[in-house]
Amino acid sequence: MPGRLQHKAALITGAGSGIGLESSILFAQEGANVLLVDVNFDNAQKAAKLIQERSPNVKAIPFKADVSKEAEVEASVALAVKEFGRLDVVFNNAGIMHPADDNALNTEERIWDLTMNINLKGVWWGCKHAIKAMRENPTDASKGLHTGGSIINTASFVAIMGAATPQLAYTASKGAVLAMTRELAMVHAREGIRLNSLCPGPLKTPLLMDFLNTDEKKQRRLVHLPMGRFGEAVELANAALFLASDESSYITGTDFKVDGGLSSAYVTALGEPALPPPASLVNPA
Template sequence: MPQQDSAHAGRRVCVTGSTQGIGLGIARAFARSGARLVLNAHIPDDGGALAQLSGQAEAHYVRADLATRDGCRALIAGAAERLGGGLDTLVCNAGGFFDTPLDQLDADALDRTFDLNVKGYLYCAQAFAEQARPGASIVLIGSTNSLAAEKDSVAYDASKGAVLMLVRSLAVSLAERGIRVNGVGPGLVETPLTQAGLDRPGVRARVTSQIPAGRLGQPDDIGGAVRFLASDDAAYITGQMLYVDGGILAQQMSWSPA
């Protein structure tokens, strides 16, 4: 089990899409650092996330649909209310994948993808910036798909490419308010959302063989990177996307026949 620390002791942190998978891994990382947390999802209950964090940190749950501007503003207002003031850190993680083969991609799937993966990040950041505490930080969750395309993933790839530029643009726009903005781009991480694909015959072994680190990512791998970027140790880092991918983006195609 990762060691406890106090790097974020007492800090007020909101993590969107944080009841499972990568979001829950991020919340666990902040809980170990002594942060006060607000978790979020669009479902009526927290799915057991609060119970999992019980004993590690003060944690609350705010249900909100982040595909709408009103939902984003309600989340930030609810988080500030529960934690008793302005927030120190916002982590935008809630996202979706609604892709189909290119010739079947329609306006509905494209709109759903950008409403949640891009507009939701922007609207949450806007609301957060209005009441953020001094030295506040935003971390946006991108993807290796921000830089490298995947077949039949046009809408998702485009949305994550937009997140990369959103990190940079928000960092420039919010710098004068003392708010840092960075991103973390996960590679292939084992979560409930990727489980079905990984469980298909031969897929797990095939994709793992293409990762230089020799294993799939885990949610806690992402949590540690996010926690660092939100910490005082990263006080001079803004506008950057940190790829946590086991080396996927570092390599060219393999010529090995194996």
């Protein structure tokens, strides 16, 4: 049975770990050729090897790029088009949450600039060059392929509501990603290029766990989560898969929240035990 991304080509940034890694694995399982972009080339290579073992019928190509540098983003898009012949999905997922990111009084300008260069400029560059490539996609009705494509930008729940732990630069960068994604979605809707933001809640990924580096910080997050647990990266990958696939063909300009109910909560049911994630997600066969 054909996969949900059969015959499609995808580029994922931050593909060597966390949401990016799980999305790369899942996209490949669903039939997509995947270019795995990461500033850590060793992680990208390991991810590509893992994908080829699990999904030998698709291509998985590692590529080293710093998304804050436009030339490197442009080169990654060009390689995807060269290797796959087209580019249907771009998941601008790479980002940082610096441990020194704090409030307005304590955050240094260098931390602000570093965060904006990666989290915001990197998404801008990714959108810019993805749009150029998607405009050139050939149509192949026999495979259900058409011009246009899907661009997914990782934002955050903190782009919608304030964070309990101060992280000014990160929050500001993700709010800007939401605004930029909405505008680009309107500009390019008639071209068949869809743009949506993915807004994760707190996840059990190295990025967040390194930032929430004390039990006190972790509990300040958990107390606000109706489900009482951090999300799993694969749960976000499933959401990204939906936005990448033709199943979301009438969806553009959205802020897709996958946050365990956090952004809808006023208070949480303290004292109730937290339910674990489905076993099939945490321990896949």
